[in-house]
Amino acid sequence: MAGVPAGSKTPVGFTDCGIDTAGEQVFFGFKISETEDAIFDAHHEGLATIIKYLQALAYEARQRRLQVNPASGHTEVQRARSNPLHSVQLVVDVTGQHAMLTGTTEDGVPLEVQIPFVILRGLERDLPKVIETMRKLQASHGRQQ
Numbered sequence: 001m002a003g004v005p006a007g008s009k010t011p012v013g014f015t016d017c018g019i020d021t022a023g024e025q026v027f028f029g030f031k032i033s034e035t036e037d038a039i040f041d042a043h044h045e046g047l048a049t050i051i052k053y054l055q056a057l058a059y060e061a062r063q064r065r066l067q068v069n070p071a072s073g074h075t076e077v078q079r080a081r082s083n084p085l086h087s088v089q090l091v092v093d094v095t096g097q098h099a100m101l102t103g104t105t106e107d108g109v110p111l112e113v114q115i116p117f118v119i120l121r122g123l124e125r126d127l128p129k130v131i132e133t134m135r136k137l138q139a140s141h142g143r144q145q
Contacts, residue, residue, distance in 0.1 A: 026044060
């Protein structure tokens with residue numbers, strides 16, 4: 001593993017963030033200390049790339065933790081903050097190529113995910129098995145939805 005680079009800084013909080021009136025440019029930042037901030041501005045597509053980069057890094061870190069301690073996977077699932085969907089709706093685009101899943105989590109956060117047709121077909125195939133597994137687990141724990 002590579003060591004932490006010299007001069008690296010640990011965020012201790014977040015700064016204000018914002019979006020321009022056209023929704024094209026965003027700015028956001030991190031508090032490095034009580035007196036130091038690191039502010040970034042990006043085009044919305046650049047922000048999406050940054051988010052994907054950070055998600056990939058977090059995923060790789062989790063994979064490494066699981067390699068070192070395979071039992072930690074169960075612990076991480078138990079520690080994860082549960083925020084199930086409170087409502088959900090699927091809307092098909094005009095071309096029939098994608099469905100937009102929209103929903104709201106229990107804490108009120110809106111969710112939008114564009115799902116390609118091929119992914120929906122995979123869900124159609126796999127969902128009955130997932131539901132059956134969930135029913136068996138619920139029955140073994142004395143609860144049924």
